[in-house]
Amino acid sequence: xxxxPFIPARPVYITAAGSVAGSKEKRGPLGDxxxxxxxxxxxxxxxxxxEAEMQRLALGIVLRKSELIDSEIDLLxxxxxxxxxxSSAFGLLDYRIPHLGLFGACSTCAEGxxxxxxxxxxxxxxxxxxxxxxxxxxxxxxxxxVEYGGQRAPTAQWTATGAGAFLLSSGIRDAVRCxxxxxxxxxxxxxxxxVDRGITDASNMGAAxxxxxxxxxxxxxxxxxxxxDAAIVTGDLGAEGSxxxxxxxRAEGIDIGENHTDCGLMLFDPETEDVHAGASGxxxxxxxxxxxxxxxxxxxxxxxxxxxxTGALTNAMAACQGQSIPGVAHLVRISPVSKQELKExxxx
Amino acid sequence: xxxxPFIPARPVYITAAGSVAGSKEKRGPLGDxxxxxxxxxxxxxxxxxxEAEMQRLALGIVLRKSELIDSEIDLLxxxxxxxxxxSSAFGLLDYRIPHLGLFGACSTCAEGxxxxxxxxxxxxxxxxxxxxxxxxxxxxxxxxxVEYGGQRAPTAQWTATGAGAFLLSSGIRDAVRCxxxxxxxxxxxxxxxxVDRGITDASNMGAAxxxxxxxxxxxxxxxxxxxxDAAIVTGDLGAEGSxxxxxxxRAEGIDIGENHTDCGLMLFDPETEDVHAGASGxxxxxxxxxxxxxxxxxxxxxxxxxxxxTGALTNAMAACQGQSIPGVAHLVRISPVSKQELKExxxx
Numbered sequence: 001x002x003x004x005p006f007i008p009a010r011p012v013y014i015t016a017a018g019s020v021a022g023s024k025e026k027r028g029p030l031g032d033x034x035x036x037x038x039x040x041x042x043x044x045x046x047x048x049x050x051e052a053e054m055q056r057l058a059l060g061i062v063l064r065k066s067e068l069i070d071s072e073i074d075l076l077x078x079x080x081x082x083x084x085x086x087s088s089a090f091g092l093l094d095y096r097i098p099h100l101g102l103f104g105a106c107s108t109c110a111e112g113x114x115x116x117x118x119x120x121x122x123x124x125x126x127x128x129x130x131x132x133x134x135x136x137x138x139x140x141x142x143x144x145x146v147e148y149g150g151q152r153a154p155t156a157q158w159t160a161t162g163a164g165a166f167l168l169s170s171g172i173r174d175a176v177r178c179x180x181x182x183x184x185x186x187x188x189x190x191x192x193x194x195v196d197r198g199i200t201d202a203s204n205m206g207a208a209x210x211x212x213x214x215x216x217x218x219x220x221x222x223x224x225x226x227x228x229d230a231a232i233v234t235g236d237l238g239a240e241g242s243x244x245x246x247x248x249x250r251a252e253g254i255d256i257g258e259n260h261t262d263c264g265l266m267l268f269d270p271e272t273e274d275v276h277a278g279a280s281g282x283x284x285x286x287x288x289x290x291x292x293x294x295x296x297x298x299x300x301x302x303x304x305x306x307x308x309x310t311g312a313l314t315n316a317m318a319a320c321q322g323q324s325i326p327g328v329a330h331l332v333r334i335s336p337v338s339k340q341e342l343k344e345x346x347x348x
Numbered sequence: 349x350x351x352x353p354f355i356p357a358r359p360v361y362i363t364a365a366g367s368v369a370g371s372k373e374k375r376g377p378l379g380d381x382x383x384x385x386x387x388x389x390x391x392x393x394x395x396x397x398x399e400a401e402m403q404r405l406a407l408g409i410v411l412r413k414s415e416l417i418d419s420e421i422d423l424l425x426x427x428x429x430x431x432x433x434x435s436s437a438f439g440l441l442d443y444r445i446p447h448l449g450l451f452g453a454c455s456t457c458a459e460g461x462x463x464x465x466x467x468x469x470x471x472x473x474x475x476x477x478x479x480x481x482x483x484x485x486x487x488x489x490x491x492x493x494v495e496y497g498g499q500r501a502p503t504a505q506w507t508a509t510g511a512g513a514f515l516l517s518s519g520i521r522d523a524v525r526c527x528x529x530x531x532x533x534x535x536x537x538x539x540x541x542x543v544d545r546g547i548t549d550a551s552n553m554g555a556a557x558x559x560x561x562x563x564x565x566x567x568x569x570x571x572x573x574x575x576x577d578a579a580i581v582t583g584d585l586g587a588e589g590s591x592x593x594x595x596x597x598r599a600e601g602i603d604i605g606e607n608h609t610d611c612g613l614m615l616f617d618p619e620t621e622d623v624h625a626g627a628s629g630x631x632x633x634x635x636x637x638x639x640x641x642x643x644x645x646x647x648x649x650x651x652x653x654x655x656x657x658t659g660a661l662t663n664a665m666a667a668c669q670g671q672s673i674p675g676v677a678h679l680v681r682i683s684p685v686s687k688q689e690l691k692e693x694x695x696x
Contacts, residue, residue: 001419001421048669071349086665090674100463105432114448118470119469122356313433
């Protein structure tokens with residue numbers, strides 16, 4: 001296991017992002033920032049088809065913003081929470097792009113960025129990353145029938161309804177053409193190990209994932225990665241998991257309190273939407289990164305970001321068998337590069 | 349979408365492989381070639397834990413053969429058919445190696461090799477690929493309770509019980525140290541698009557996957573890839589899918605008849621074990637590649653191989669909703685390199 005972060009072999013820029021969200025997300029603090037919001041059914045007769053449709057729309061938005069067609073993209077990295085990742089399989093069928101399926105639970109967005117950036121070393125010019133989640137598909141698959149309206153525990157997180165898509169390009173011309181004064185560039189990759197601390201409470205994913213996030217962040221720091229000059233954005237630990245992460249790192253002498261935010265705490269306003277411990281799901285960090293963090297980075301109001309995608313690895317059968325819930329967390333450093341700098345470097 | 353195959357940025361060798369199989373597989377034609385065979389329970393109280401245990405054992409065998417410990421491996425690429433890929437999550441927990449979860453159904457073994465080889469361009473020195481399937485976990489998850497003993501259709505394939513692990517290394521010293529006169533080297537990568545031809549019969553995965561395999565192989569040929577000088581090894585189309593693949597390609601003027609074999613047709617002897625259309629599952633192609641094809645390549649009795657992993661993207665909910673079954677197929681070219689050649693190139 002390499003102790004230092006991996007560095008993309010060629011510069012990799014996130015040249016466009018698209019976000020598609022549900023109605024509850026539309027009412028949240030980021031509601032006005034999403035590219036498209038729907039009524040949670042998105043014109044389809046099942047929740048599963050609705051989730052697939054969000055992926056289709058999100059990638060379509062990215063292609064439109066980039067003025068590209070599908071044949072100009074080399075690879076798709078996609079995944080979701082639905083069994084066998086079918087939201088990605090069905091949602092992206094319309095696009096003729098080679099499809100590499102990922103499963104990292106809620107860390108899938110970060111995992112896709114990490115692998116997309118690695119692929120640039122192998123002459124992949126442009127890769128797209130697409131992830132999604134839907135409250136209703138996740139609820140009935142992992143927990144209860146949606147109609148049942150079961151009472152939720154205080155530590156439970158609310159699965160976000162939404163999809164995010166990102167275009168990764170190693171082309172400096174793509175980077176110069178994209179929106180904003182600054183271009184987000186993926187500068188470091190630090191994949192995480194699975195970590196199991198014996199959590200068995202399916203209503204407390206934050207506690208299951210926080211040890212994995214702490215493991216990744218402390219290994220990153222030990223390998224020379226810098227924590228002090230970047231915002232640490234985890235996704236999605238929620239209130240419970242964020243507190244545990246801060247405590248676990250403090251016990252190792254690492255204080256991230258000031259620098260840390262969590263995507264699960266940014267999607268809903270606790271004053272108006274009580275979702276208990278916050279939001280979660282592959283769509284949550286994708287929405288927050290696409291609509292808020294990367295958008296702010298393009299404007300120059302956000303500097304370096306350590307995006308730490310966190311996933312809880314569980315299913316309904318494992319819960320019935322009393323299995324614990326391992327977590328995993330992948331770190332991607334994203335740094336703003338000014339357009340001016342790119343133009344001087346030869347992009348025009 | 350690039351029309352030409354991607355080439356690993358640095359040479360990538362498959363320096364070791366490990367195979368762990370169940371009792372029915374042990375009785376098949378490759379039975380004596382597996383590194384370890386068990387009684388399908390592998391000492392565990394559930395089928396799911398047994399499948400995870402096979403992954404743990406398979407990677408352990410690869411580490412032992414390579415005389416390496418987990419901390420000397422940079423990345424794990426792992427996946428399986430169990431919901432949320434939990435066989436990989438639990439099976440590989442003992443190893444402290446960054447874990448990237450994949451879902452490509454039965455194409456996962458090829459997908460892992462493809463991504464592992466791409467990662468070499470990003471200073472990843474060694475990556476492991478691990479996949480598995482288990483008849484009982486798959487049967488009860490996708491079809492019927494195992495005890496039900498439902499009658500199977502003639503086109504149905506039998507999910508293999510087994511796990512395969514592979515060590516990919518870009519180090520010439522690792523390559524020179526490994527077993528055999530020849531070292532398998534990954535020379536071309538050609539990821540596949542999802543293809544949906546409207547198949548809805550969950551007992552005919554071969555028909556669902558064959559169009560994806562045909563699409564990948566014909567695009568590979570159109571992009572300059574050579575089919576005539578390599579054995580085309582699909583995994584796992586079975587008898588039904590293999591016939592469809594040959595016909596589909598013939599209609600495009602491509603004749604692979606002589607060159608084609610399928611992992612699903614190699615695991616069981618139809619004379620003694622009637623599994624209808626053959627074997628399938630993430631474990632099937634992993635077992636055949638690890639115990640037979642790559643082993644023969646090391647001895648010099650097999651030349652270039654186009655390993656075309658095929659996956660059917662479906663789940664129980666989609667079947668109930670009447671959804672079709674898209675397929676996907678990823679191609680990896682593996683070529684033998686003689687030890688002599690490697691030594692002359694500086695490995696000692």
